[in-house]
Amino acid sequence: MFYTILLKSHSGLRWILLVSLIFALVKFFRAARGNSHVRRLVPYTLISMILMHIQVLFGLLLYFISPKVIFAAESMKNSVHRFFLVEHISLMLIAAILITIGYSKTKKQINTPFGAKRLLIYYGIALIIILASIPWPFRGLGAAWM
Numbered sequence: 247m248f249y250t251i252l253l254k255s256h257s258g259l260r261w262i263l264l265v266s267l268i269f270a271l272v273k274f275f276r277a278a279r280g281n282s283h284v285r286r287l288v289p290y291t292l293i294s295m296i297l298m299h300i301q302v303l304f305g306l307l308l309y310f311i312s313p314k315v316i317f318a319a320e321s322m323k324n325s326v327h328r329f330f331l332v333e334h335i336s337l338m339l340i341a342a343i344l345i346t347i348g349y350s351k352t353k354k355q356i357n358t359p360f361g362a363k364r365l366l367i368y369y370g371i372a373l374i375i376i377l378a379s380i381p382w383p384f385r386g387l388g389a390a391w392m
């Protein structure tokens with residue numbers, strides 16, 4: 247029961263996180279080009295970082311209760327087990343670290359074109375890593391769209 251709720255929350259939150267990251271990136275892009283109408287990047291930056299941290303927390307809880315994560319050497323021979331045991335967690339942690347570093351390095355200059363450019367790079371790379379590490383249904387890893 248707890249597992250199902252957690253899995254559905256983890257799966258559904260991906261969409262909210264992706265939308266918030268895309269919104270933030272559009273804002274950063276416009277601010278980086280010096281568009282004077284674009285101010286107050288803080289909420290976009292913070293909301294997507296908090297959603298990412300919640301997603302990591304759900305993921306870490308799932309990691310220890312999921313039947314797809316098997317702590318055994320044989321897991322490396324099975325593509326689904328290897329994906330959830332090693333690939334998904336390591337790439338998602340890298341993405342979370344990039345987002346967190348991007349935010350903390352930019353904190354004092356967020357509403358400047360320089361800060362926006364820096365955020366664009368950190369959050370942009372993190373989004374690419376996230377998109378590449380999601381177990382999309384077409385990848386045959388037994389995961390769903392929702």
Ligand code: HEM
Nearest residue numbers: 257260301302305306308309312313314335338339389390
């Ligand atoms: C360190 C961070 C993360 C860990 C440890 C983690 C762990 C896991 C685990 C163990 C599963 C398999 C659950 C199961 O089917 O039993 C899973 C599935 C999944 N994860 Fe993560 N995850 C992390 C971050 C993320 C992030 C950032 C996203 C998306 C933005 C994400 C999206 C998904 C999706 C879409 C599934 C498939 C859910 C389904 O089967 O419907 N994960 N994750």
